[in-house]
Amino acid sequence: MSNAFHIVVCAGIVPDPLQTLEPTTGPSGPGIKNEMVLPAVLDPWAASALFEAASLAAKNPGSPQSPSKVWLVSLGPKAKLQQVMMSVAQKVSFELVPVDGPIGGFPDAQATAAVLADAIAAIPGLDRERMLLFGGWESATRGAGVTLQLVGERLGIADQFQGVDQIELHEDGSFEVLERVEGGKHQVSVCAGVPAVLGWATGNLAEPRNNPQVGMANMRTIMPALQKAKTATLDGNGLHYVSVSLPKQQRTTRVEKNMNADEIAAELVAWIGAE
């Protein structure tokens, strides 16, 4: 049996994790200082979702009349999206569905989900009966783990999985999912079939190498899509930030350069045993 999937991946863009972040307050609320000029990357867990989606589509190409396809839906300022897509586009094949809007973790998740759900519902040719909605289980900005779930709920998808590390398809169209649960274990579930929401954790795939041919093919559709991207404004939903600050805790580090291994071990064992 040949499965054909329509896989929609929701993925935001986030500051490169190595950048220093400093909160600031602007007219529209809190943000990150110089966020627009900080180097940005695709959200790491959402990137896992994109790579898993591409792998799944490649293994299940469907038929020429009804092929599997991957869409990447992303909300962010057009200029930043374009910058990030220059590198992401070289990894795997997808069609970009950009929404021009605010960046960062401080806008309300419910409002973000509403915009993303509307964007997905408007994708031409998307068969929602064959849809797998992918994304990261939490973002590296807000880290709430609710946006993808709300998008799925708004689209009426009744089977959702979060913290996914693996999906395994069965011949009958059902699939097994491994979700992260407490205690370093996976919950194993079997779902009768699509549509479903999968919020990915790390998955099992390494980041694909850059492929300039894939990049060129993607960019042919990405640039026009960016030019036509609709602008979205996000409802604040009464969310009020009382304070936004960097953690104050800065430790005074004792650096021991001259202790031998025996002395260090003795000190560590005493420390481990101390209440």
Add this chain to the structure above:
Amino acid sequence: MESILVLTHADESGAVLSKGSLESVTAGRELAARLGAELTIGIVAKDASSAAAQVAGAAKRLLGVQGEAFAQARFASDAAACEALCRAAQATIVLAPHSSRFARVMAAVAHRVGGLIDTHITAIGGAANLEATRWFYRQRIEAVVSREKRPWFLLLDAGTHPAFAGEAAPAQAEEIAIAVELPALRTEVKGTRAPKQGAQTIRPDAKLLFVAGAGWTKKQPDGQIHVEDAGELILKFLGASGASLGSSKSLVDQGGEGNSVLPFLTHLNQVGQTGSTPRHAKGLSTCCHGEEPHVVGWRFVGERRAVSLDPNCGWTRGKADVVYVADAFEVMKRVNALLEDAASGS
């Protein structure tokens, strides 16, 4: 006036409330006392009546959804159960544990009842208005938020409140069974699976977090790689100390790049930006540079020490209490020997 619903669920037994649920009960009682609000506890379990006995003295009203369908942690049934409990309680504030089970469904539940949700809450405060504290950018920025709209759902991180430990007794509170109309269930939970056979290395309740970095698999002074020795030393230490094993992303990723790796490590061990943010009283890092994307996962680790050959590693810049500039192979060999001696009483 506010009214509070604490949503809880049973553990794998189906009849005993999870630790996170009992922590949420404590948070609910504290908040109800502060606001003078009415407190209701909602229970989702295979056997909610038995679970209710644990919190019989905690609230005047207990609502329960029970049955075989609720033995499984599954989106469709859990969302329907929580929605029914919310509609029955009509609370303005809903507290729940940020467990994998409730994190999977609670945003959808909030949406169904016209509410809003904030998650990973680490503290609840505020004088005139209710305020919730949570972290952004993977524990790098802390914010306090409030909302006017109700119902407001707050998912509480584990370990932020003590677990409720009232006397186990027959339920004295008003106990109401809530009927739930289930949608078609297309998902069946088959159970849980440890990622690899062998020792369970992730122990959320351990006092100590032991983190292995990529240095364990790099060339040592003799010019050779000693992955097997590293694995043996680490497992021996975990066995003797009862520590939980964490890892940096770079070490776990090596497996995907075809390099020698520690066979018992998986992405589940990963701590940091794309891993977990565990809560342990102490943390010991070995052979890890202490780069920011990794260290953000240490936000809730109390005392921190590191063993590294690099005297300028990230840990030395205010991220650890003590950094030992030394060879972790040598240090851990001796640590294991001392722990063995202590265990044998010599």
